[in-house]
Amino acid sequence: MFVSFFGTVSIKLYFNFDDPVSIHTLSAAAYNVLRDINKKRGNDPVLIKEWIPQYLIRPEKQKEYWALINEAENFFKHAEKDTEAVLAFRPGETELLLWEAGSLYQRLTGELPPLIRVYRGWFLMHHVDYFTELSGEDKANIDRMKYRLSDRGKYFKELLEIAFKSCSRP
Numbered sequence: 001m002f003v004s005f006f007g008t009v010s011i012k013l014y015f016n017f018d019d020p021v022s023i024h025t026l027s028a029a030a031y032n033v034l035r036d037i038n039k040k041r042g043n044d045p046v047l048i049k050e051w052i053p054q055y056l057i058r059p060e061k062q063k064e065y066w067a068l069i070n071e072a073e074n075f076f077k078h079a080e081k082d083t084e085a086v087l088a089f090r091p092g093e094t095e096l097l098l099w100e101a102g103s104l105y106q107r108l109t110g111e112l113p114p115l116i117r118v119y120r121g122w123f124l125m126h127h128v129d130y131f132t133e134l135s136g137e138d139k140a141n142i143d144r145m146k147y148r149l150s151d152r153g154k155y156f157k158e159l160l161e162i163a164f165k166s167c168s169r170p
Contacts, residue, residue, distance in 0.1 A: 010098060011115045015122075015156035021076055024094040028073040031097045034104040043107065048100055069093075099123045114163035122155055 010026040013019070035046045045051045049069065057065045075087045102116040 008113065008115045010094075010101075011119045014094070014098065014119070015152055017152070020089065020091045020094065024072055024089075024091070024097070025076050027094050027097040027101060031101040031104070034101055034108065037108055038104055041108070046100060046104060048096060095123060095127075114160060117163045118156060118159045121159060122152070 010023050013023045035049055053065055072089055102120055106112045
């Protein structure tokens with residue numbers, strides 16, 4: 001799938017500490033394509049750009065929400081609109097886009113490629129408090145793993161190898 005390429009490139013760039021603007025731009029592009037395919041297939045709405053604005057954002061705050069959600073993506077694509085503008089870029093937004101893009105890819109294809117699997121593990125380790133379904137024991141295990149593999153590059157190298165091996169088993 002075409003989108004898989006952009007998503008996997010984004011993940012590789014992320015774990016290699018490459019340019020955050022490039023990572024965000026590729027992630028947003030992959031996310032938007034996956035969101036559009038998901039919508040066309042009549043699936044449940046995606047979280048960031050459909051469900052949250054539809055169910056959680058007050059109507060009078062919709063425009064503000066969309067400006068915030070799309071600010072970096074639009075800034076990086078349309079510099080000619082205001083060449084003197086400055087953006088306070090928040091790379092954490094990219095992490096959320098990558099998380100949801102990975103979930104969408106799995107929903108649409110039924111596949112969970114090693115790169116997406118490794119990224120989702122990293123995201124979970126570093127945002128464990130976001131998730132409600134984890135037991136205290138699960139959180140403690142995640143904390144131990146986080147301590148052992150706190151370096152993003154080392155985590156990627158070690159866990160990607162394990163993820164590829166687990167995918168190749170019969």
